[in-house]
Amino acid sequence: MQGEMEDKCGIVGIHCKDDSKDVAPLVYYCLYALQHRGQESAGIATFNHEKGLEHYCGMGLITSVFGDDEIKNLEGNMSIGHVRYSTTGQSKIENSQPFVIDFGDGFIAMAHNGDIVNSDELKRELIDEGFYFKSDSDSEVICYMLKKEHYDNGKDVADAIEEVCKKLVGSYALTILIDGELYGVRDPMGIKPLAVAKRDDEFILASETVAFDVINAEYVRDIVPGEVIYFENDEINSHMLESAGKCKLSHCMFEYVYFARPDSTIDGINVYKTRMNIGAQLRKLYPIDADVVIPVPDSSIPAAIGYSRASGIPYGEGLIKNRYVGRTFIMPTQEERELAVRLKLNPIKEAIKGKKIILIDDSIVRGTTSKQLLDLVKEAEPAEIHFLVGCPPVIAPCYYGVAMATKKELIAANYSTEEICKQLGIDSLGYITIPALVEAIGMPKENLCLGCINEEYPTEIPEGLEAETYYKP
Numbered sequence: 001m002q003g004e005m006e007d008k009c010g011i012v013g014i015h016c017k018d019d020s021k022d023v024a025p026l027v028y029y030c031l032y033a034l035q036h037r038g039q040e041s042a043g044i045a046t047f048n049h050e051k052g053l054e055h056y057c058g059m060g061l062i063t064s065v066f067g068d069d070e071i072k073n074l075e076g077n078m079s080i081g082h083v084r085y086s087t088t089g090q091s092k093i094e095n096s097q098p099f100v101i102d103f104g105d106g107f108i109a110m111a112h113n114g115d116i117v118n119s120d121e122l123k124r125e126l127i128d129e130g131f132y133f134k135s136d137s138d139s140e141v142i143c144y145m146l147k148k149e150h151y152d153n154g155k156d157v158a159d160a161i162e163e164v165c166k167k168l169v170g171s172y173a174l175t176i177l178i179d180g181e182l183y184g185v186r187d188p189m190g191i192k193p194l195a196v197a198k199r200d201d202e203f204i205l206a207s208e209t210v211a212f213d214v215i216n217a218e219y220v221r222d223i224v225p226g227e228v229i230y231f232e233n234d235e236i237n238s239h240m241l242e243s244a245g246k247c248k249l250s251h252c253m254f255e256y257v258y259f260a261r262p263d264s265t266i267d268g269i270n271v272y273k274t275r276m277n278i279g280a281q282l283r284k285l286y287p288i289d290a291d292v293v294i295p296v297p298d299s300s301i302p303a304a305i306g307y308s309r310a311s312g313i314p315y316g317e318g319l320i321k322n323r324y325v326g327r328t329f330i331m332p333t334q335e336e337r338e339l340a341v342r343l344k345l346n347p348i349k350e351a352i353k354g355k356k357i358i359l360i361d362d363s364i365v366r367g368t369t370s371k372q373l374l375d376l377v378k379e380a381e382p383a384e385i386h387f388l389v390g391c392p393p394v395i396a397p398c399y400y401g402v403a404m405a406t407k408k409e410l411i412a413a414n415y416s417t418e419e420i421c422k423q424l425g426i427d428s429l430g431y432i433t434i435p436a437l438v439e440a441i442g443m444p445k446e447n448l449c450l451g452c453i454n455e456e457y458p459t460e461i462p463e464g465l466e467a468e469t470y471y472k473p
């Protein structure tokens with residue numbers, strides 16, 4: 001459900017073989033296309049062998065962080081960028097990325113999408129060795145581990161990355177500027193997406209292919225889980241981590257269900273097509289007789305089209321989303337919280353009144369937003385509401401960079417579907433099943449992470465580790 005969970009970040013990296021070119025404007029446009037992956041902070045770091053390292057980060061949307069002057073000051077033919085959301089208590093500039101450590105005889109700049117589940121333990125080791133931390137992000141932990149292996153222990157960059165990755169447990173897609181070169185790294189389970197494209201003199205790394213489309217770059221391929229890539233002599237060079245191919249692939253199913261833009265293709269699977277398939281699968285599971293199929297915009301539009309095509313029931317817009325709502329203030333009263341939902345979504349009474357409607361949403365996490373949304377829909381006086389959900393019940397938290405809720409806040413972890421249906425006050429409620437979702441994605445089940453819907457996580461979870469929860473005032 002929109003607003004109840006967020007992915008951690010979007011990352012970009014650009015390498016241009018012409019060192020007279022500045023690539024920061026291209027990174028800016030790529031980040032613009034990835035804004036849906038994080039709205040809390042944005043940053044870009046650039047490097048040129050003559051001019052050295054520059055970087056700039058700020059809180060807010062990419063358009064409010066960067067103006068002409070900031071982009072002009074970021075000179076260099078190599079660059080990385082990052083958009084980030086924040087979790088409770090962490091909405092601060094120190095946690096914005098790219099994370100940069102500059103220590104006189106070298107520097108590392110890194111953009112990270114993911115979460116390292118053993119970062120507390122790794123951080124404690126580094127603190128014992130005298131490292132000082134300025135943020136509470138696990139990306140800083142990776143940076144210092146890399147510094148230690150490459151600059152202090154003298155390993156070459158590929159070996160240093162190998163050594164660091166051996167110790168990391170969790171999810172990571174990284175773009176790194178180190179030793180005047182750009183590297184891209186994807187964790188051996190492939191939890192987070194990362195792909196590479198080519199455009200004129202540039203190679204581009206990005207979380208989603210939509211970033212390539214906006215700058216007219218040609219998609220080359222996805223980074224293989226466990227692969228480290230860098231660019232030399234106009235070629236992609238590849239180094240496979242020792243762990244590559246030895247652990248279970250675990251692509252995050254939520255990328256397909258909700259996070260990624262529908263116009264992106266991840267690991268060879270188009271997101272729009274997957275969401276259409278989700279709609280068709282929902283039809284198979286719930287062949288409801290209704291007058292109209294209505295999506296909760298925007299992420300559920302393809303699923304509603306899929307249901308409509310499979311059933312012959314007309315597709316209709318019944319909710320209008322205000323696309324210009326940014327942050328809303330902390331709402332202390334119920335009335336104000338309802339106002340925040342009304343600001344974002346408004347029902348079209350004429351499209352709903354007296355009709356039997358099938359309302360399709362991508363997921364239910366805590367259930368509070370669904371309740372408010374359905375209360376709004378009820379005001380438009382439909383004859384019946386059948387609520388279908390494109391993600392199986394979310395029964396457990398995510399530890400890999402998707403902040404949603406703790407187990408006690410997850411409605412499906414605490415109530416049955418019948419109980420939730422009753423709480424929502426609707427005629428029926430149906431979730432897609434895990435087998436139907438897997439079929440809609442079209443990837444073998446064993447290659448997907450389904451941790452939050454079946455509690456089978458692809459890594460050990462340290463005892464007592466708190467899942468991050470999403471908090472948006």
Ligand code: SF4
Nearest residue numbers: 252398402449451452
């Ligand atoms: S636990 Fe859920 S949200 Fe987290 S990576 Fe796995 S599938 Fe994605």
